[in-house]
Amino acid sequence: MRFLATFAILLSFWILLSGQFDPWHLSWGVACSALVAYLSGDLLFNGPVGREKLRQGWRFLRYLPWLLRQIFEANLHVAKLVLHPRMAELIDPRIIRFKTRLSHDLALVTFANSITLTPGTITVHIDEERHFYVHAIDRYVAEALPGEMEERVGRVYGEDDG
Numbered sequence: 001m002r003f004l005a006t007f008a009i010l011l012s013f014w015i016l017l018s019g020q021f022d023p024w025h026l027s028w029g030v031a032c033s034a035l036v037a038y039l040s041g042d043l044l045f046n047g048p049v050g051r052e053k054l055r056q057g058w059r060f061l062r063y064l065p066w067l068l069r070q071i072f073e074a075n076l077h078v079a080k081l082v083l084h085p086r087m088a089e090l091i092d093p094r095i096i097r098f099k100t101r102l103s104h105d106l107a108l109v110t111f112a113n114s115i116t117l118t119p120g121t122i123t124v125h126i127d128e129e130r131h132f133y134v135h136a137i138d139r140y141v142a143e144a145l146p147g148e149m150e151e152r153v154g155r156v157y158g159e160d161d162g
Contacts, residue, residue: 005053007037052158059156060110066152067114074119078137081120092138098146100130107157114149121145 010033018025081090102108108130112123120137127133136142154160 003037007033010036063152063156071118078119094142095133095135096142097131097133100132100146100150102154102159104157107153107159111150111153
């Protein structure tokens with residue numbers, strides 16, 4: 001079941017990104033998706049694929065539009081900083097440290113990648129005690145962390161209790 005679920009996700013993603021529906025591209029998509037699903041099916045689904053995993057996948061799909069909006073808004077913020085005549089005064093890089101309430105490995109990875117995908121921030125390190133070290137381009141960006149992003153990732157993986 002893990003293989004089939006991973007294969008279906010990968011093939012769907014392949015078709016979505018390629019936009020090609022001819023036999024040549026589809027056959028390569030099937031072959032590559034099958035190979036990757038065979039080699040790494042247990043990475044995406046490390047337990048039995050049940051209703052909770054499907055709900056988790058659905059919640060993640062609902063999280064993506066919010067994340068894309070955050071990425072867009074962060075791009076605007078960084079562009080404003082870079083194009084401002086007083087750029088040197090406005091950019092105030094710093095490393096911030098905070099402890100996350102997230103505990104599942106996939107939630108931690110999703111949160112770290114979401115931070116890094118958002119312009120102006122880079123997850124530098126996560127220690128064993130779940131402290132995040134994040135480079136932020138300015139105070140405004142630093143003060144927004146962990147914030148709403150952590151809450152939304154927590155909801156995706158069923159950690160909304162804290």
